[in-house]
């Protein structure tokens with residue numbers, strides 16, 4: 001393949017370390033010639049994100065905690081200054097308190113529900129709202145979701161509700177932004193051992209079950225997600241919007 005993303009400026013949010021799905025996505029995008037802007041959530045992860053991002057030439061590194069509107073405003077202004085035009089936005093962010101990711105969903109607290117939905121679902125819209133005006137040549141927005149949006153899965157609990165809201169947001173945003181030639185899609189990835197996954201109780205048994213039952217008999221690798229994200233960011237996917245693509249070795253088609 002040539003340089004499918006030559007001359008494209010893409011915002012990648014959600015790198016925490018080298019196991020992050022966002023990091024694999026960044027590598028696939030950079031391999032096709034994209035210029036990237038990375039964000040970090042807080043000073044706690046800044047150094048780690050900076051070290052990784054600096055391995056990709058010409059990257060921009062900016063702070064942004066998605067719960068703070070002013071930080072997203074500042075991010076959009078910095079992107080305008082650095083890039084002028086933006087072509088892509090990768091959203092790979094989620095959070096729920098550990099205690100909400102075990103036991104019964106019915107026990108979810110009001111503030112735990114609000115927090116999980118704010119960071120994991122609303123943040124897509126909050127950022128899209130501020131960056132789509134920079135996509136003056138058309139654009140592609142994508143986010144990361146999980147099967148727990150479609151099915152009640154053990155321990156996924158409030159995150160399943162947040163992912164369902166996120167998947168509905170994909171459709172509403174796609175409908176709004178299509179008139180500006182901006183596409184909005186999601187990737188529903190199979191379980192992958194990352195920092196975020198550590199919060200989910202019994203994660204190892206979920207991985208084992210996928211290995212046994214997925215049609216391709218293996219778990220998902222971040223590079224598989226990275227390459228699909230690259231496709232979604234590129235002109236190859238120009239006819240696709242409002243869609244959720246499963247990159248899970250087929251696990252979602254299996255009955256019990």
Ligand code: NAD
Pocket residue numbers: 013014015016017019020021022040041045064065066067092093094095119144145146188189190191192193194195196197
């Ligand atoms: P990860 O922990 O590497 O990434 C989660 C990211 O969210 C981190 O970079 C973290 O800094 C960021 N984040 C959390 N709160 C934030 C805030 N307030 N402001 C800004 N950033 C914030 O884990 P990951 O598995 O790479 O997760 C990326 C996405 O993929 C998430 O949406 C997750 O739900 C989704 N996903 C993961 C799996 C899996 O099994 N790992 C499967 C399907 C979907």
